[in-house]
Amino acid sequence: MESVLSPAASSTAPRRRKRFQSWKWAPYIFISPFVIIFAIFGAFPLIFSATLSFAQWDPAAGFGAIKWIQLDNYKFVLTDRWFWKSLGNTVYIALASGLPQHLVAIPFAAFLSTLLRGRNIVLGAYFLPFITSSVAISLIFSSLFSKDFGAINAILMSLHDHLPLIGQLLPDHKVDWLQNTEMVKPTVSFVVFWRYVGWNTVLYLAAMQTIPEDLYEAATLDGASITRQFWHITLPMIRPMMFFAVSLTLINNLQLFEEPFILLGDNGGTGQAAMTTAMYMYRTAFYFSDFGTACAISWVMFVIIAVLSYGNNRLFKLAGGED
Amino acid sequence: MNKVVRLAVASALCAAALPSWAAVTLTVASFPDLDRDVKTAIPLYKKLHPDVEIKLVSRERVDHVNALTTQLASSSGLPDVMGLEIGFVGRFIASGGLEDLSKAPYNAGQLQSQITGYSWAQAKGANGDVYALPVDIGPGTMFYRKDLLDKAGVTEADLTKSWETYIAAGKKIKAATGAYLVASPVDLKDIYIRSNLKNGEGIYFDKSGKPIIAGNPRFENAFKYAKEAQDAGIAGNIKQWSNEWAAGFQHDQIATQAMGAWLNGHLAHWLAPDQGGKWRSCNLPAGAFASWGGSFYAIPAKSTHKAEAYEFVKFLAANREQQIAAFKTLDAFPSLKAAQDDPSMSEPLPYLGGQKAREMWRDAAKHVPEIPINKNDGVAEDIINDQLDQVVHQGKDIKAALADAQADVERRARR
Numbered sequence: 001m002e003s004v005l006s007p008a009a010s011s012t013a014p015r016r017r018k019r020f021q022s023w024k025w026a027p028y029i030f031i032s033p034f035v036i037i038f039a040i041f042g043a044f045p046l047i048f049s050a051t052l053s054f055a056q057w058d059p060a061a062g063f064g065a066i067k068w069i070q071l072d073n074y075k076f077v078l079t080d081r082w083f084w085k086s087l088g089n090t091v092y093i094a095l096a097s098g099l100p101q102h103l104v105a106i107p108f109a110a111f112l113s114t115l116l117r118g119r120n121i122v123l124g125a126y127f128l129p130f131i132t133s134s135v136a137i138s139l140i141f142s143s144l145f146s147k148d149f150g151a152i153n154a155i156l157m158s159l160h161d162h163l164p165l166i167g168q169l170l171p172d173h174k175v176d177w178l179q180n181t182e183m184v185k186p187t188v189s190f191v192v193f194w195r196y197v198g199w200n201t202v203l204y205l206a207a208m209q210t211i212p213e214d215l216y217e218a219a220t221l222d223g224a225s226i227t228r229q230f231w232h233i234t235l236p237m238i239r240p241m242m243f244f245a246v247s248l249t250l251i252n253n254l255q256l257f258e259e260p261f262i263l264l265g266d267n268g269g270t271g272q273a274a275m276t277t278a279m280y281m282y283r284t285a286f287y288f289s290d291f292g293t294a295c296a297i298s299w300v301m302f303v304i305i306a307v308l309s310y311g312n313n314r315l316f317k318l319a320g321g322e323d
Numbered sequence: 324m325n326k327v328v329r330l331a332v333a334s335a336l337c338a339a340a341l342p343s344w345a346a347v348t349l350t351v352a353s354f355p356d357l358d359r360d361v362k363t364a365i366p367l368y369k370k371l372h373p374d375v376e377i378k379l380v381s382r383e384r385v386d387h388v389n390a391l392t393t394q395l396a397s398s399s400g401l402p403d404v405m406g407l408e409i410g411f412v413g414r415f416i417a418s419g420g421l422e423d424l425s426k427a428p429y430n431a432g433q434l435q436s437q438i439t440g441y442s443w444a445q446a447k448g449a450n451g452d453v454y455a456l457p458v459d460i461g462p463g464t465m466f467y468r469k470d471l472l473d474k475a476g477v478t479e480a481d482l483t484k485s486w487e488t489y490i491a492a493g494k495k496i497k498a499a500t501g502a503y504l505v506a507s508p509v510d511l512k513d514i515y516i517r518s519n520l521k522n523g524e525g526i527y528f529d530k531s532g533k534p535i536i537a538g539n540p541r542f543e544n545a546f547k548y549a550k551e552a553q554d555a556g557i558a559g560n561i562k563q564w565s566n567e568w569a570a571g572f573q574h575d576q577i578a579t580q581a582m583g584a585w586l587n588g589h590l591a592h593w594l595a596p597d598q599g600g601k602w603r604s605c606n607l608p609a610g611a612f613a614s615w616g617g618s619f620y621a622i623p624a625k626s627t628h629k630a631e632a633y634e635f636v637k638f639l640a641a642n643r644e645q646q647i648a649a650f651k652t653l654d655a656f657p658s659l660k661a662a663q664d665d666p667s668m669s670e671p672l673p674y675l676g677g678q679k680a681r682e683m684w685r686d687a688a689k690h691v692p693e694i695p696i697n698k699n700d701g702v703a704e705d706i707i708n709d710q711l712d713q714v715v716h717q718g719k720d721i722k723a724a725l726a727d728a729q730a731d732v733e734r735r736a737r738r
Contacts, residue, residue, distance in 0.1 A: 059396035060418030081731070082709075142566065149570050179560040179567070181716055266385075267705060270560065271712035286389055288702050288735070289414055 053295035060289060073296035083297060085272065086280040087304075089185065093260070093276065094253035096189035101197050101249060102242070108197075109204035110234055123205065126198030134195070138262030141191050145177035145263075152177070178263060184273040188260045192253070200245050207241035208234060243316040247309055254305050257282070277301055347631045348376040353406030354387040357618050360458060360639065360649035361406070367645055368638055375631055384408075395420040398625050403632040407455055407619045410701065412445065415621065417698035421454040422622040422629060429633050431456065434641050442617050442658045444523075444693035449532070454621055456640035459655030461583025461616030462688040463517065466590065468502070469603045469676065471578045475499035479605050482579065486515070486548055489608040493557035493578070502578040503559040506568055508549035508715045509708060511558060514581040515545035516707075518611025522693045527703035527732065530695070534703065534736060537729035538722075542707070546714050546721045553715045569594045581607060583615030584684040588654030591674040599673060604680040612690040618655065656684060663688075699736045706731045 053074070056067045077083050108126075112119050129137060144151050153174045160170040177187045211234065219229050257278040260268060266283060268275025275283075277297065285294035351361050358381040365377050380402060382390055388411050394401045395418060407415055415421055424431035431453045435443055442457035467482060472492075476499070481492040493504025505511045516526055519541065529535050536542050552558040559576065561567045571577040572595035580586065586594075590602060607613060620636045622629055638645055646662035649655055657663055663685050671677040697703075710728045713719040 058414075058418055060392050060415055060420050062396060062398055062418075062420060065419070146566055146570070148567065148574065148576070176560055179562065181712065265562070265565075267708075270562070271716065272709060283705075286385075286392070289392070289418075289698075 049295040049298060052292050053299050054292070056290075056292045058289045059291055069292070073292045074300070076293055077296045077300055082272070082275075082280060083277070083300075086268075086275050086277045089268070089272075089274055090254055090256060090276045090278075092185050093189050093192065093256060093274065094250070096186065097192035097196070098246075098249045098253050100193050101200050102246065104193075105197050105200035105245075106204050106235075106238070106242075107230075109201045109208055110230055112201065112205055113208045123198075123202060126201050128198065129195045130199040134258040135262055137191065137195060138259050142178065142263050145187055147174050147176045147179065150177070179270050181269075181271045181273045184264065184269045188263060188274045191259050191263065192256065195259070196249070196252070200249070203241055203245045204238060207238040211237045239316065239320060243312070246316075247312055250308055250312060251305055254301065254308070346374050347628050348378055349404060349628055349632055349635055350378045350380060350402040351404040351406070351635070352380045352382070352387065352391065352402035354382055354384045354408075356653055357406045357408065357458075357655075359653050360618075360645075360655065363648045363652050364635075364639055364645050367642075367648065368635065371638070372634070375635070377635065391415070395623065401623045401625050403622065403626045403628045404636055405621055405623060407621055409445065409461075409617045409696070412455060412619050412621075413696040413698045413700060416446075416448045416454045420623055420625075422624045422626065423448075423452045424454060424456065424622070424633065425452045428630065431637075434637070437641055437660055439658045439660060439663075439688055439691075441614060441688075441691045441693045445617060445696050446619055446621075447695070455619035456621075456636050457617060457619050457658040458639050458646075459585075459618045459649065459653070460658045460688055461585055461614055462656060462684045462691060463514070463581060463607055463611075463613035463615050464584050464604050464680070464684055464687060465514075465579055465581045465607050466586060466602055466604050467579040468575070468577075468598075468601055470601045471496055471500045471502050471575065479603070483606050483608055483610075485609045486544070490548065490551060490555070490557070493552065494555055496578045497555075497557045500575070500578070502576050503561075503571070504557040504578055505552060506559050506561040506563065506571060506577050506580060508553045508558045509711060510563070510581065511552050512545040512549040512707075512711055514607055514611065514613065515548060516541055517613035517615075517694075518607060518609070520613075520692045520694055523695065524692070525695050525697055525700075527700055527707070528697040528736070532697060532736065534729050534732040536703075536707070536732060537726045539725070542725050542728075543721055546711060546724065549711060550715050550721070573597065581613075584656055584680070584687075585616065585654050587672065587674060587680070600676045602675055603678055604675055604683065606683065606687060612687055612692070614688075614691045614694070617658070656681075656688065697736075699732070702735050703728075703732045706735070 052066075054068060054070055056069050056072070058065060112123060115122070143149075145153075147153060156170050157174065160167050160172055163170075175183060177183050215233050215237075216229055219233060224232070255278050256276045260274040260276055261279055261282075263269075264274050266279070266287065268279055278301075281294045281297040281301070284290050284297060353361055358379060361377070361379050365379070368375070368377065381387075387406070391402075391405055395415075405415075422429075434456070438457055439460050442460045443453075446453055446455040446457055448454050465482060467479070472478070472482075475492075475496040477492040477495050481488045483489075490504070496502055496504055520526070523530060525535075527534055527536060549558070559571065561571050561577070568577075572580075572590065584604070587602075587604070590596075591599065595602075620639050622632045622636060626632055639649075640646075641659055643659060643661045643665075646657040646659040647665045647667065650657050650662065650665070651667065657665075668681045668685060669679055670681070671679050672681070706728050710719070710724040714721055714724045
């Protein structure tokens, strides 16, 4: 370096220096599109929202109206009844839709991995909801779940009337899936479950296909049953994928927005029964014009998700015994 | 050949020069259905001001509000004229981003006597200055199914006489026809809290911006009647503007619906088009008068063509021809008093079985008190609906619910 910069170096130095410079800068220029775009659309909003969470701001009043209020937004959020209610709703829906997703996806993937024919067709059918627009899905479900004119109630009613024995267990009146405070959360959870179970199946199936076949062969020779093989070979071997899939479910479900938003409207339905924290944040910002509080909600949510993800990480490590 | 080229160049130059003669292009931001009145206005306005081009930018309601919010926040991409509706006009006025129209050169105050009083009051800021001009109003009225009432032996007088007779009528209707009196307890509460207001008294806040919910008989009774209706099974659980709501109308499940007079257009066009002739309209129970909705146009303080923009807004609000044209296309009741004398006001409405309901709505509009709007009305409505749900579905005590609502509204409004 020093010899290049020093004037006492050989006569070729200036030319070499120039070439050296362009080599030095070229990589930065090549990666600059990403950096610039990330700075504008990634880093700036992040920093701006973190800053705003310490301010009171009605955006329609312009940038001049930003007023610094230190931790007031956080104090407000942490003592806000609706925030805790929305968090309760979010956790309820996250668990009620998240747990079944994995409990169904793992055995289902195990079953699919034994299929030789038609596996991809079945898998594709289950994966389809994941790549379909959530708005379209929610609109279809809102008509399926319609109380008086929905297909689901129509089927339940006719089963109740015509199916012997089991029919009597079904409700004898039309269920108000989307308006009754008690039914709303299970209904939303079901839609979310239905949407993501295929995605998890794909993840688990991919993991199962990497398990060496000879493990199963050895187990079969030792006389292990299919169930035992599932518990003692398949499950431990897909543990890393379980960690990944559960982490994704955790993060996505805690940020749940679109499905309840379209199914129930921007206030989360009757008695805000399905107002998730993400919806509450949106409503605080765009309906109550309180961007500062909305930013504080999003950062509180960030902390909660980070802590839970860490907990999830520890849990999987403990369950594995080491790592 | 040469001549042709020269001619072509000359005419191209002329064409390029033309737009600079047409001095101003006004950008108007609006949303459906309100944008239709701008579409109606463009040809009419062109006749008076051939030098002004109107460019309409129309977005869905929610996108419209979000776009305006962002534009005001960043002071960029702002339209010259913005369409506002009762649900968010208060917020935008309070933000300070709108031009004060009461001062010179606009002197909007001159128009006050020509425009329906209560809608004028809604366009004022907390300081009493005018920030928007009303273009339509929504006098509240009660739509009811005459065929269902007849079947149950209930008369129109039973609906309007008092709240008790209204609810008693609901029980008869339910027994005879199976139809709900109101789509939901929220609807019943919404009529009651809007009625019997005095001039200058807000729905949720008093003049000084203090919430007036706890211990207020207006809210106590509203909650009481809502609960009574729910317990009697005469209130459904149907949310306004949901699929269920439209289906409820189509399948004879909702016997009455209180709403702005403009609901007539919605019922006739898409909510229940097949039920023409079965509906009627009457005044609200117990001599109440209320307003539902209303639209305004305003000018952002950062607009670059304020003078021309004001001319256009004034045209929308105070030109009789335009107000009547908008009324005919949009069913939006004119806010300009002079337009309310139009002969079309006395036309029988086929959807309402030939009833001359517009005359009744016009009279109702004269009785609606001046209700100032508060930028926190939306928050307060959410909080009240939350508490009502707890009262109606979980048996929470009404007084306790209202005290909680008051505390919640105070806590949020202080921010």
